[in-house]
Amino acid sequence: MPVTLLVADDHAFTLDGMQRALSRIDGVQVVATAHNGIEAIVLARAHRPDIAVLDIAMPGANGLEVVVELRRWSPGTRCVIVTGTPAPGVLRQLQELGVCGLFVKSADPQEICAGIARIVAGETVIAPEIAMRIAEETAADGLSERELEVLQMIARGLTNSGIAEALSISPKTVESHRASLMRKLRVHSVAQLLIRAVRDGLVSV
Known part of the structure; x- marks a missing residue:
């Protein structure tokens, strides 16, 4: 049959x-x-x-x-x-x-x-x-609230120093969050990070 x-x-x-x-x-x-x-x-x-x-x-x-x-x-x-x-x-x-x-x-x-x-x-x-x-998509779900804040500010064009000042954290901590974002989202540059973030709706532009 x-x-x-x-x-x-x-x-x-x-x-x-x-x-x-x-x-x-x-x-x-x-x-x-x-x-x-x-x-x-x-x-x-x-x-x-x-x-x-x-x-x-x-x-x-x-x-x-x-x-x-x-x-x-x-x-x-x-x-x-x-x-x-x-x-x-x-x-x-x-x-x-x-x-x-x-x-x-x-x-x-x-x-x-x-x-x-x-x-x-x-x-x-x-x-x-x-x-x-x-x-x-599963990796993106693993982002912390602070990492999402940093990602949004990267998308707005802020430098590490600008992000650090806005969030009252050190530039070294910002760099750590940036590295974590790239690792979790499996990208190797800021350009790739932003493309991925926009594609997956992780940032508002």
């Missing part, structure tokens, strides 16, 4: 391509396609697919919301996310919800299909790029 799949993406070209590619996996049958999150939930309730392959950014309900709803309406459905660039924290939320696959849209289609074939066989597959991003 084939493993049944639902595929959801709001871009028709992407949806068609994914349907065709996934249909070629041995033992797989694509039973429904959805163009938005609400349609994905409705079709999942109707078909109870074994696996739902979902985009994150969809109108009506995003991928995260669809996963939550499928836990309620089709608990036997295993969820796979194929995404572009999700907002900070979303990937880890999806992992905590127990999705069985996380892939990036920019990956080679053959790699995505090979990963989904492994999921069909019962595995959980997290693409290396996404595993790294989740690790980075």
Whole structure:
């Protein structure tokens, strides 16, 4: 008996391509396609697919919301996310919800299909790029309140002396916080630190 799949993406070209590619996996049958999150939930309730392959950014309900709803309406459905660039924290939320696959849209289609074939066989597959991003988000959560203050002031262009004066600490302590920030966020320059901080919403600019 084939493993049944639902595929959801709001871009028709992407949806068609994914349907065709996934249909070629041995033992797989694509039973429904959805163009938005609400349609994905409705079709999942109707078909109870074994696996739902979902985009994150969809109108009506995003991928995260669809996963939550499928836990309620089709608990036997295993969820796979194929995404572009999700907002900070979303990937880890999806992992905590127990999705069985996380892939990036920019990956080679053959790699995505090979990963989904492994999921069909019962595995959980997290693409290396996404595993790294989740690790980075986890590291960012480990920042202290003082480190976040220092990071915000670095983003405003203050020097070590200026930060030290503003926070009533020594420049040496500021340098220690700066080094700790770079270590925790796995960057090697102030430029990389600021790019990472803005990307992950750690500073307001």
